[in-house]
Amino acid sequence: MFKILKAEHLAENIILMDVEAKRVAKSCLPGQFVIIRVDEKGERVPLTIADYDREKGIITIVFQPIGASTHQLAELKAGDTILDFVGPLGRPSDLVYEDIEELKKKKILFICGGVGTAPVYPQVKWLHEHGVGADVIIGARTKNLLIYEDAMREVAENLYMCTDDGSYGFKGNGSQRLDALYEEGKSYDHCVVIGPMIMMKFTCMATKKYNIPTVVSMNPIMVDGTGMCGACRLTVGDEVKFACVDGPEFDGHKINFDEAMKRQAMYKTAEGRALLKFKEGATHHGGCGHCGGDK
Amino acid sequence: MEGLTRVPVREQAPKVRAANFEEVCLGYNKEEAVAEAKRCLQCKKPMCSQGCPVSINIPGFIGKIVEEDFAGAYEILTQSSSLPAVCGRVCPQESQCEGKCVRGKKGDAVAIGKLERFVADWARENGIKPKKAESLNGKKVAVIGSGPAGLSCAGDLAKWGYDVTIFEALHEAGGVLTYGIPEFRLPKDAVVKPEVENVKSLGVKIETDVIIGKSVTVDELLNEEGFDAVFIGSGAGLPMFMGIPGENANGVFSANEYLTRSNLMKARLEDYATPMPESKKAVIVGGGNVAMDAARTALRLGAETHIVYRRSEAELPARAEEVHHAKEEGVIFDLLTNPVEILTDDNGWVRAVRCVKMELGEPDASGRRRPVPVEGSEFELEADAVIMSLGTSPNPLISSTTEGLEINRRKCIVAEAETGKTSKEGVYAGGDAVTGAATVILAMEAGRAGAKGIHEFLSK
Numbered sequence: 001m002f003k004i005l006k007a008e009h010l011a012e013n014i015i016l017m018d019v020e021a022k023r024v025a026k027s028c029l030p031g032q033f034v035i036i037r038v039d040e041k042g043e044r045v046p047l048t049i050a051d052y053d054r055e056k057g058i059i060t061i062v063f064q065p066i067g068a069s070t071h072q073l074a075e076l077k078a079g080d081t082i083l084d085f086v087g088p089l090g091r092p093s094d095l096v097y098e099d100i101e102e103l104k105k106k107k108i109l110f111i112c113g114g115v116g117t118a119p120v121y122p123q124v125k126w127l128h129e130h131g132v133g134a135d136v137i138i139g140a141r142t143k144n145l146l147i148y149e150d151a152m153r154e155v156a157e158n159l160y161m162c163t164d165d166g167s168y169g170f171k172g173n174g175s176q177r178l179d180a181l182y183e184e185g186k187s188y189d190h191c192v193v194i195g196p197m198i199m200m201k202f203t204c205m206a207t208k209k210y211n212i213p214t215v216v217s218m219n220p221i222m223v224d225g226t227g228m229c230g231a232c233r234l235t236v237g238d239e240v241k242f243a244c245v246d247g248p249e250f251d252g253h254k255i256n257f258d259e260a261m262k263r264q265a266m267y268k269t270a271e272g273r274a275l276l277k278f279k280e281g282a283t284h285h286g287g288c289g290h291c292g293g294d295k
Numbered sequence: 296m297e298g299l300t301r302v303p304v305r306e307q308a309p310k311v312r313a314a315n316f317e318e319v320c321l322g323y324n325k326e327e328a329v330a331e332a333k334r335c336l337q338c339k340k341p342m343c344s345q346g347c348p349v350s351i352n353i354p355g356f357i358g359k360i361v362e363e364d365f366a367g368a369y370e371i372l373t374q375s376s377s378l379p380a381v382c383g384r385v386c387p388q389e390s391q392c393e394g395k396c397v398r399g400k401k402g403d404a405v406a407i408g409k410l411e412r413f414v415a416d417w418a419r420e421n422g423i424k425p426k427k428a429e430s431l432n433g434k435k436v437a438v439i440g441s442g443p444a445g446l447s448c449a450g451d452l453a454k455w456g457y458d459v460t461i462f463e464a465l466h467e468a469g470g471v472l473t474y475g476i477p478e479f480r481l482p483k484d485a486v487v488k489p490e491v492e493n494v495k496s497l498g499v500k501i502e503t504d505v506i507i508g509k510s511v512t513v514d515e516l517l518n519e520e521g522f523d524a525v526f527i528g529s530g531a532g533l534p535m536f537m538g539i540p541g542e543n544a545n546g547v548f549s550a551n552e553y554l555t556r557s558n559l560m561k562a563r564l565e566d567y568a569t570p571m572p573e574s575k576k577a578v579i580v581g582g583g584n585v586a587m588d589a590a591r592t593a594l595r596l597g598a599e600t601h602i603v604y605r606r607s608e609a610e611l612p613a614r615a616e617e618v619h620h621a622k623e624e625g626v627i628f629d630l631l632t633n634p635v636e637i638l639t640d641d642n643g644w645v646r647a648v649r650c651v652k653m654e655l656g657e658p659d660a661s662g663r664r665r666p667v668p669v670e671g672s673e674f675e676l677e678a679d680a681v682i683m684s685l686g687t688s689p690n691p692l693i694s695s696t697t698e699g700l701e702i703n704r705r706k707c708i709v710a711e712a713e714t715g716k717t718s719k720e721g722v723y724a725g726g727d728a729v730t731g732a733a734t735v736i737l738a739m740e741a742g743r744a745g746a747k748g749i750h751e752f753l754s755k
Contacts (some may be wrong), residue, residue, distance in 0.1 A: 023510040037466055043560070043568045044466075069568050084466040086504040223560065223569075226464050226506060227690050228474075228532040229552035233543055240536065240543065245692070259543055262643035266545045270570035 002085035005058060007077050010147040014064050014115050015074050016050070022057035024049075024087045030122040031093030031217065031249055034059060035225040036073070037084035043069040046222045048119035048194075048248070049088065059085075062118030062147070089225045090248045093123050093192075094215065100130050108134040109181075109188040109212070110156075111174040111203050113195020114141070117148045119217060120194050125155045133157035135188070137177045139195075143168035174199065175206035188212050193252055197264060201257035208253050216252035218243045220264060234260055299402030302331040304409050309623040313594055316478045316563070318485075319620055320384070323406075325363075328413040332360035335405050338397055343407060346395035348740035349447075351375040353392060353407055360410060369418040372411060373425045377450035377494060378443060378739060380419065380486045381472060383412025386736045387614045419489050424496045425450070431498075432456035434753050437522040438499075439507045439693065442470020443735045444528030444726025446494050447742035448715075448749075453497035455750055460522075462505040467559060470530055472735070474559040475551070477588050479595070480617075483558070508692035513700070517721055524721045524749045527708060528742055531687045531727035537580070541637030542683075546645035548572060550581070550589040550684035557592050574598040574680035578648050580634055581684030582606065587617040589682045590626045600626045601676065605633040605653050605666045631655070631666065635673065637681060647675040687732045697722070707731055714748030715741060723748050 006018040024034060033048045051060035065074040076082070095103065108127070112120045117138050127134050136156040140146045141164045153159050161169030162177045170177050174195070191214040193203045200216045207214040223229040225244045232243040235256040241247065305321040306312075312319050323331060335357040343353040352371050359368035372379045388394070388408040396404035434457050438449045441463040449459045467473050468491045472481060481487060495501060507513060507529070516522045534549030536542050553572065556562040562571035577593035579586050582604035594600040602621070604611065607630050611618055622628070629650070636649040652672035655664035694702045701709040701718035708717060708724040715723035725741025727733055 023505060027510060041561075041567045072568075084504050086464070086466070086506060086510070088509055089506070223552055223555050224465060224474075226532065226692065228534070229555055230534045230536065230549040231552050233536075235543060240538075245690075259643070262545055263543065267570040270573075 001081040001083060004076055004078055004080050004082065007080075010062065012144045014062065014145070014147055016060060016062045016118075017073075017076075018058050018060050019082060019085055020057055021059045021085045021087075024059050024085065025052045025054050025057045028052050028059070028088035029092035029096050030126045031096070031119075032088035032090050033219075033225075033248060034061065034085060034087030035089060035222070036061075036082050036086075038069060038072050038076070039083050042072065042083070043067075044084075044223055044225065045069050045073070046089070046219060046225055046244075048217065048219065049122065050118035051122050051125075059087075062115060064115045086225070090244060091246070093249055095123060095192075096126060100132065103127070103130075103132045106189045107187065108132070108190045108192070109178075110134060110136045111178065111191065111193045111195075112136065112138045112148075113174060113193075113199035113203070114139075114145055115147070116195035116199075116217075117146075117152070120192065121148055121152060121155075123192065124152065128155040135186075136160070137162065137174050139163065139174040139177065139199075141165065173202075175203050178203075178206050178210070182210060191215070192217075197257060197261050200252060201261075204252035204255070204257075214252035215249050216255060217248045218250060218255070218260065219248060220260060221266060298334050298398075301334065301403040301406045302327050304406065309620075309625070312479065313624040316595055318482050319479050320409075322416060323409055323413045325417075328360055328410055329363060331406050332357045332410060334398060335361075336397060342395035342397065343392040343405075346391045346393075347375075348391065348736050349375045349743055351392075351411075356414060357405070357407070357410055360414065365414055365417045366421075366423055368414045369423055370426075372414055376739065377425075377447040377742075378472075378490045378735075379411050380415035380490055381443070381481065382736055382739070383408050383410075383415055384481055384486070385476060385734075387734060389615055391736070425493055426454070427497050428454055428456040430456060431458055434458065434523045435460070435521055436524050436526065436749055436753075437462060437516045437520070438526045438528060439513075440464075440470055440528040440530055440726075440728070441468035441491070441501055442472065442528060442530050442726065442738065444530070444728070444738040444742035444745070445470065445526065446491065447739040448526045448528060448725070448746045449499045449742075450494045450497055451743055451746035452749060453494070453499045455746075457749075457753075459498070460500045460502060462507055462511075463501060463503045464506040464529075465559065466503050468501050468503065474555045475585065475588070477554065477558055477592050479591065480588065506692065508696040513693065513697040513719075513722060523753055524723065526715065526742070526745045526749060527693055527717075527722065527724040527728055528726045528738070528745070529690060529693055529728045530738075531689045531732045533688045533690050534683065535685045535687065536683055537634065537685065539634060539636055541639055541645075544637050544639045544645050545643050546572065546574075546679055547637055547681045547683065550579070550585045550682050551687065553589050553682050554585070554592065557596075563592075563596060571596065572680055576678050577601070577680040577682060578603055578634075578676060578678040579682045579684055580604075581686075582611040582613060583684065583686070584613045584617055586682075586684035587613045587621050587626075589684050591621055591624060593680065593682065594624055594626055598680065601629050601678075602626055603629045603632050603634060603648070603650060603676070605631065606663065607631055607655060610663050629676070633666065633668065634681075638675065645678055645681055647677045648681055650674055650676050687727075689728050689731065693728075705731055710745075711748070712741075713744055714751065715745030716748050716752075721752065723752075
């Protein structure tokens, strides 16, 4: 059992939780993820680590309730427990293995989309703590979906906020903000893009235009998270990779995003049914025909 | 003639069991077990025990069944095996103990597996536990993985007075017994959990949700957490794929994924949250025990199920009983057939498997005749789910994070068979992590060898 120490809304429909997980906090690095299972009947859900405190043994997760399992997680409060919390999984970000002096010479840009801002934060923070500056673009559909602005400002060299509808900061998405930066005469040698799959796909097309080597963090469907099931396999260049053990970070210009998005949608019908069942709770009988659960 | 045939074991009727997940084989009752036990000739030089990887005193425990001293029979079994209820169900007896039984030369071999199962089940139903060590010897051993190798290693060490902690990466103990082998062959609540509880009742602690190599390393266990020795029984968990076009299509699974969803995550049950792939026509590629398990699971979930295997029936690596059961239940065997491409619809879902017919040519390195494609024989086999069951290889998570641990080119840990000793002092290994994918009983044998090796090392 893993105790939730803090649970708060960062924005509409985006939740932050601090969870006591000593072994994970002791050994994790930026870029890695955990798998949680809320209760006996729950799914194993992968979530990227958003922050960690080694001394206190705390891991921070940030998530958006989408399916039944994340909705169930969202209902938990400080003092509640999560049945299983395992990690750290996946390879740490390549940045932590690079020579610090070499990194200092590079112009690094992070482009975050929505809830994807959370896993970017520990990377920028880690670089900042090692004396490496990085620029950050945080984008979202609209103002009340933006997160981490203040925290990120503390650790980023330059922070650029943008919204699709122009309700806050630059009007446009991350790729358009990137275009604007290049028009202003800026340029970058390394880019990290984390966000929804469709956002990563289009942002990678933009960075390719400027020939910026780009890393993305993939979060496909997983079961065990240790390389056992292969549910998370992706095509990277002409190779098949498992996101859980070979990633989650990959060369964004080599990922087959279309295949990855199709695989992401594999259980859409089943997930929809499960969510409906969760929301309806005890009133769900599978008899009305709406969800197909009576079949 | 009297005694030539074995007492038949009761099973669920094929048509009934093809629609449920209850255990197929119902096992012997007391009368049947005693009658079968009386068929044992009590050989002076028992060949059966020599055929058993953990050298169970087989005539000994069978003799106790004849005397109706079932507790005595259980005590003899547990001297050699930590998991008798499991082994009685999943060991390939026909090529081990029963394969050597003198009775088998003329008539049926004694049903040793079914008798082992009877005794273990009787002990569980009567609340008999294996005997615990009287005192601890003050030495701590870490066991990595709670599958058959880890459980049997931990069980032996605990009996000898060691303070043993098992670390398990998943949320539940049992390894392949829990995530891999289906309920209808090895019931989880009735058999696996009580066997794990038996090992815990010896004093063994099990810490789940710990991934050695990630959460903590072997070196940290030895240097920081105070363990005097480590046994690695982490299995062979990485699934292989064929590398054919279309293999990443929606609806293509590794057998590991398919079985883990059904067994560990209980996705086939309505009130569990993990989704289970739905299928009306499933194609399982491969001919081993895992392929049979996946096929029989898909069948029970309502699919017309085909096994596609590139060699002929004689080369099927699965246990004879599994093939027999699968056929009885209605699994269709497309032998001498090999997939060459997965075909998809516009949404990226599997619609068919393009296969080629095979014929057997000259023997290959394994001594089996090599299957070669028949030219112009390609055809499409309709399918909405394809389950790849081509074998597994060891996970490099541990070997890649442990200083000085030697592995071979197949990524298997190099360890001595008799002691489990590896290239790193204080670190022992056994089971699929060393041999590559094999059987439950061979992993148990390796677990026991590792326990012996660790005992010798720590007794110096």
